[in-house]
Amino acid sequence: MATSAYWRTRFQRYRLIGNRCKECGKVFFPPRFVCPACGSVKLEEYKLPERGKLVEYTVVYTAPKGYEVMTPYVIGIVELEDGVRVLAQITDVDVEDVKEGMEVEASIRRLPEQLEGGMICYTYKFRPVIK
Amino acid sequence: MVSVEGGVLRPSDDVGIAGYGVYIPIYRIKALEIARVWGKFYDHLPVEEKAVAGPDEDAVTIAIEAARYAIRRAGIRPEEIEAVYVGTESKPYAVKPCSTIVAEALGATPNVLAADYEFACKAGTEAFQTSIGLVASNMVRYAMAIGVDTAQSRPADALEYTAAAGGGAFIFTRRNCETIAYIEGSYSFVTDTPDFWRRDGDMYPSHMGRFTGEPAYFRHTTMAAKGLMSELGLRPSDFSYAVFHQPNPKFPLKLAQYLGIPLDKVKPSIVCSSIGNTYSGSSMIGLASVLDIAKPGDRILLVSYGSGAGSDAFSFVVQDAIEEKRNRAPKVSSFIYRKKEIDYSLYAKFRRKIFM
Numbered sequence: 498m499a500t501s502a503y504w505r506t507r508f509q510r511y512r513l514i515g516n517r518c519k520e521c522g523k524v525f526f527p528p529r530f531v532c533p534a535c536g537s538v539k540l541e542e543y544k545l546p547e548r549g550k551l552v553e554y555t556v557v558y559t560a561p562k563g564y565e566v567m568t569p570y571v572i573g574i575v576e577l578e579d580g581v582r583v584l585a586q587i588t589d590v591d592v593e594d595v596k597e598g599m600e601v602e603a604s605i606r607r608l609p610e611q612l613e614g615g616m617i618c619y620t621y622k623f624r625p626v627i628k
Numbered sequence: 629m630v631s632v633e634g635g636v637l638r639p640s641d642d643v644g645i646a647g648y649g650v651y652i653p654i655y656r657i658k659a660l661e662i663a664r665v666w667g668k669f670y671d672h673l674p675v676e677e678k679a680v681a682g683p684d685e686d687a688v689t690i691a692i693e694a695a696r697y698a699i700r701r702a703g704i705r706p707e708e709i710e711a712v713y714v715g716t717e718s719k720p721y722a723v724k725p726c727s728t729i730v731a732e733a734l735g736a737t738p739n740v741l742a743a744d745y746e747f748a749c750k751a752g753t754e755a756f757q758t759s760i761g762l763v764a765s766n767m768v769r770y771a772m773a774i775g776v777d778t779a780q781s782r783p784a785d786a787l788e789y790t791a792a793a794g795g796g797a798f799i800f801t802r803r804n805c806e807t808i809a810y811i812e813g814s815y816s817f818v819t820d821t822p823d824f825w826r827r828d829g830d831m832y833p834s835h836m837g838r839f840t841g842e843p844a845y846f847r848h849t850t851m852a853a854k855g856l857m858s859e860l861g862l863r864p865s866d867f868s869y870a871v872f873h874q875p876n877p878k879f880p881l882k883l884a885q886y887l888g889i890p891l892d893k894v895k896p897s898i899v900c901s902s903i904g905n906t907y908s909g910s911s912m913i914g915l916a917s918v919l920d921i922a923k924p925g926d927r928i929l930l931v932s933y934g935s936g937a938g939s940d941a942f943s944f945v946v947q948d949a950i951e952e953k954r955n956r957a958p959k960v961s962s963f964i965y966r967k968k969e970i971d972y973s974l975y976a977k978f979r980r981k982i983f984m
Contacts, residue, residue, distance in 0.1 A: 507732060511732055511733040512733065512735055565984065566683045566977055566978070566984075567683050567684065588682065588684055589654045589682065591968065604689070605689055605693070605733055606682075606684035606685065606689050607684045607685065607686055607688075607689055607720075608684070617686075617688075617720050617721065619688065619689065619729065622684065627958045627962055627963070627966060628958060628962060
């Protein structure tokens with residue numbers, strides 16, 4: 498990932514910051530410049546909730562380069578408390594323990610390094626809620 | 629401002645802890661498994677098991693997790709935090725602060741002081757002192773001090789049994805009815821003692837074996853604790869709990885005997901047997917363990933230790949707000965019981981001991 502692209506997207510990666518259309522109220526994550534529902538360009542920053550439920554998932558056994566250290570790992574769709582759905586890696590869970598409906602919360606984790614000596618990228622993942 | 633009287637750092641305005649949080653990675657490796665791999669005797673292993681950072685974790689991610697729980701307990705908005713200090717010897721970048729990433733992830737940027745501290749295992753309590761000073765001098769309203777590590781250890785070295793991952797975050801503010809404990813004073817004892825080091829560019833640290841005990845850990849911790857008690861006019865019996873840096877479970881118990889503190893006042897803070905030595909996180913997690921169970925009015929002695937070498941001692945008095953605030957975020961015991969055991973192969977993969 499280009500350093501500049503990572504830097505531009507750091508708020509959504511670190512804090513789940515999306516945006517919401519002021520005209521029709523639709524929420525977008527990642528944020529958009531134009532609302533695809535009503536065409537409005539009036540969008541405001543919107544902080545997504547950090548808790549939700551895993552609604553769908555799949556297990557990755559053959560990973561892209563750099564991700565081999567984590568295989569097998571889980572990618573899933575999380576429905577947050579406000580109904581917004583986010584695609585993310587589910588971490589800290591064994592493949593045999595993951596199940597639909599499990600309560601998860603946002604965490605921040607490190608992505609595999611793509612270049613030796615390059616920038617370290619951090620992004621949101623979800624893990625089971627710690628009680 | 630912080631006033632210095634005979635070596636004690638005593639804030640001129642009362643400072644308290646607004647919130648605290650810890651984070652310990654889910655993975656554990658048993659000391660028995662490490663001993664098995666290296667063909668060592670199974671008797672006298674220093675700990676039962678230690679916490680291991682996952683392949684997607686490092687000091688920054690652990691710091692952010694702990695800090696978010698601290699904010700939850702404090703009940704403040706992230707943008708109210710005006711200083712973020714991260715103490716660690718496991719910096720993912722040699723040059724680039726952890727604290728900027730942590731502050732940005734929390735939402736405390738851009739109007740925030742941010743810096744990293746390094747003093748082996750006592751970098752976190754250094755951050756305590758800076759935060760307390762900034763709050764006492766009215767330069768900031770809320771300051772966050774984090775101690776965190778994903779400790780490095782050379783394969784087959786004695787440190788491999790204990791070098792662990794974890795961290796704690798504490799938010800300081802002026803003492804009020806919402807602070808959970810206030811500080812009475814701090815006292816530091818520092819000398820140039822080469823007991824443990826890691827040279828620039830080296831992956832693993834070197835240490836001086838038995839030399840790390842008497843002239844290093846015990847001398848500095850004892851002097852700091854005695855100096856603090858002397859300056860504040862306190863005796864060991866005035867403390868309900870004592871929290872000491874825990875490189876292994878034996879050292880803090882032996883230190884308690886040196887200081888004349890009953891072992892049952894120290895044991896509630898000792899988590900080293902279950903999670904290992906979390907280095908800069910050790911004193912923080914020990915203090916959090918005690919705050920998880922302490923009652924209002926309890927006085928807590930905290931003594932950190934960092935190789936190189938030095939100790940920072942603190943006296944805290946627990947306040948009423950602890951009863952409600954401690955339940956706002958997971959306690960240390962939640963993290964101790966949340967665990968997945970891994971074998972040495974996975975450990976080697978997770979800790980990047982296998983080069984691909």
